[in-house]
Amino acid sequence: MTNRFSLLYVAVAMILSVACNNAKKADRQSDSLVFDVVKLDTVASYSKDANSPTCDINIKLFYAKGPNAHIINDKILKSGIFLDDELKRGEKKTVPKAVDIVVKNHIKSFKNTCKEFMEDNIEIEALSKCYFNVESSYSYGRDSIINYIAGYQSYMGGAHGWYNSFALNFDPKTGKLLQLSDILAPGSDSKLTDMIVAQIAKAHGYSTLDDLRDNEGVFGILDPYIPENFVLGTDSVTFFYQCEEIGPYAVGEIETKFSYNDLQGIIQLKK
Numbered sequence: 001m002t003n004r005f006s007l008l009y010v011a012v013a014m015i016l017s018v019a020c021n022n023a024k025k026a027d028r029q030s031d032s033l034v035f036d037v038v039k040l041d042t043v044a045s046y047s048k049d050a051n052s053p054t055c056d057i058n059i060k061l062f063y064a065k066g067p068n069a070h071i072i073n074d075k076i077l078k079s080g081i082f083l084d085d086e087l088k089r090g091e092k093k094t095v096p097k098a099v100d101i102v103v104k105n106h107i108k109s110f111k112n113t114c115k116e117f118m119e120d121n122i123e124i125e126a127l128s129k130c131y132f133n134v135e136s137s138y139s140y141g142r143d144s145i146i147n148y149i150a151g152y153q154s155y156m157g158g159a160h161g162w163y164n165s166f167a168l169n170f171d172p173k174t175g176k177l178l179q180l181s182d183i184l185a186p187g188s189d190s191k192l193t194d195m196i197v198a199q200i201a202k203a204h205g206y207s208t209l210d211d212l213r214d215n216e217g218v219f220g221i222l223d224p225y226i227p228e229n230f231v232l233g234t235d236s237v238t239f240f241y242q243c244e245e246i247g248p249y250a251v252g253e254i255e256t257k258f259s260y261n262d263l264q265g266i267i268q269l270k271k
Contacts, residue, residue: 033066033172035138038099044107046114046127055110055130057103061150062136063095068175072146075177079166081134081150106132113156127157141233142260143269145178146170149231164242165253167229180226188266189226196239197224199256218247218254235259237267 040059046052061081064072073095082102093101110130117124136150148168155161169178184192197219201212212218227245231238240255241247247254260267 033064033069033072033175035062036065037062037136038096040099040103042103044110046111046124053114053124053127053130055107055127055132055156057106057131058133058135059099059103060135061095061099062138062148064175071175072148072170072177075168075170076148076150079150079168080164081136081152081166110156117157129155130157131155131161140172141169141231144172145232145269146172147231147233160249162243165229165240166242167231167238167240169230169232178232180228180230183230183232183267183269184226185266185268192263192266193224193226195258195262196226196256199258200254203256216247216251218251220247222246232269237263 038059038061040057042057044055044057046054061076063069063076077093077095077098082098110127110132114124114127117127131153132155133153134150135152136148138146138148141147146169148170149165150168151163151165153161153163170176171178197209197212200218201207201209204212204216204218206212206215209219209224213220227239227241229240229242236257236259238255238257240253243249243253245254
């Protein structure tokens with residue numbers, strides 16, 4: 001009898017121990033910052049006609065869940081991935097809800113554009129290849145900083161489509177979005193700007209800023225500057241300018257990359 005009781009006690013104790021460990025594990029997971037994703041793949045048609053113009057819509061947008069997730073998600077929605085006319089600023093929505101709003105507004109805009117084309121006697125076939133795509137990804141860079149990259153592509157008629165990318169770097173402990181002022185050593189702006197210009201010029205086969213301006217139109221009417229889009233990777237820092245930010249559309253996005261060794265005394269990450 002005593003042995004049976006002892007065995008039963010041990011069994012119950014083991015079950016309780018496993019349950020307790022699972023509960024603690026669940027608590028730890030709920031206390032961790034993780035990412036979920038909103039995926040959407042649909043086709044919007046202007047009408048039920050078989051030859052009706054259509055717009056392909058593809059969304060893959062990661063968003064944070066857990067501690068400080070609301071801070072990160074708010075910055076993601078305000079980064080410029082979604083245009084002002086797609087999502088009103090100030091709307092406090094979850095990311096899934098925001099995506100739903102954006103898609104509905106984009107479909108509405110697409111149908112209005114089709115209607116305007118018809119009213120202006122413009123060939124509506126010009127809208128037969130419309131699309132709206134949002135793609136995102138995340139990784140962990142230097143000091144576990146969260147590197148979040150998102151881009152969109154859109155075409156609603158015209159000579160060509162439009163695309164842009166955005167890079168966001170978050171402190172994993174606080175959810176704070178890191179700005180240039182958070183990573184640049186005082187007085188290092190000019191040196192880094194010169195390094196970026198030199199790398200861009202070399203990539204296009206030139207040695208001076210004047211040649212870059214005259215032949216490619218890059219920084220044609222602007223003084224060189226450090227872009228706000230950057231990625232603090234594990235081994236290097238990537239800076240990039242968006243399409244038409246510093247040059248013509250044909251040049252596209254312009255990217256430069258430097259190792260942390262190259263940026264000693266320029267990049268300073270606070271522990």
